[in-house]
Amino acid sequence: MPELTPSQTVGPYLALGLTWPDGHLVVPEDAPGAIVVHGVVTDGAGEPVPDAVVETWQADADGRFDHPEDPRGGSGFRGFGRCLTAPDGSWRVVSVKPGAIGDGQAPHIDVSVLARGLLDRVVTRIYFPDEQAANAADPLLATVPQERRSTLLAVPDGPGRFRFDIRLQGEGETVFLAV
């Protein structure tokens, strides 16, 4: 059987290969129910990381994926967002709030972060602050130590806006997940 190809860093010039004009638009800015999820990527010194890319993958508002492994069928929802960080480490994705899949998990967005200085991607999840009951029953959140759980929760930031900062290292380090 073929053996896996190893991971390597995206390096400092990732923008050359990974820039899409509409990468951050999972849905158009003016789509009904559009939300903005945004934040800053920082390093262990608290400095912004200007050469990272944040990628998101999520279900649609009904909790479905446009993918053959979802037996409920797809709605044509792209589900994928990609935003390179700006010089101040900021990123921003326009999407809809994912619905509950119906398998006991709270609504969530899977996130990959790739950067210069990361030899492999790191993975995390965004949960929503207005889903307290669902979050309390979520099987993954239950495995995260209580004192670090808040790093997986987006922060309300005005109507239709959620803030999700990603701290790669140090105080308040984001919980990263082994997939």
Place this chain on the structure above:
Amino acid sequence: MTTSPPTHVRGYAPAPAGTHPNLDWPAYRSTELRAPKHRPILLPHRLTEVTGPLLTGPAGPADNDLTRQHAGEPQGQRIIVFGRVLDSDGRPVPDTLVEVWQANAAGRYAHQNDNWPAPLDPNFTGSGRVVTDSLGNYSFTTIKPGAYPWRNHHNAWRPAHIHFSLFGRAFTQRLVTQMYFPDDPLFPYDPIFNSVPDEAARKRMIATFDLDATKPEWALAYRFDIVLRGREQTPFEEPHA
């Protein structure tokens, strides 16, 4: 069309130890403040992880020929890079987007932050996209990139390489890697290449020269097969509400 999600999800097999670099790798200095200190928490694969973006765009007509994106031809050795994208079960990964980026023949990137004294090439941008066919095959034309210096340590040079980004068909299969060229004298000195602990795995990042695939009086050819994660052998029992 059913209305309930699958109650059993077949996950993806973990990578054997030594296949991927450890994030904390002091020889590559930029890891120092960026590698997380906490151990990651296991995310058992559920529907979000076994699905993923099945994107074929935005690949345009000249995207698979990096020598044809400008008015003139770029300087350097014209090469064809081709191969197959497979999973570790041996199945081809069809219709998947492969994104590539690289330095020019002199080792300079067409990027504002790359300022070392090597010439830019007005006829070379160095980014391309190609989608695998129904058998997982891909192919693109480019020029052989040069080695380039970086400031990781005194007299540090990266071996010539092409950056590759792949999605596969599931979130778990996402991979970004670098393809290297055979017999590069810089391999022993490069902390990024050597961040892969297992020597056999490291060698899987090196393309092979393929005389049969060269185009006479046109281009040399290098083969680079890419292997993404395959499935777990037994379905994961999903505890559901």
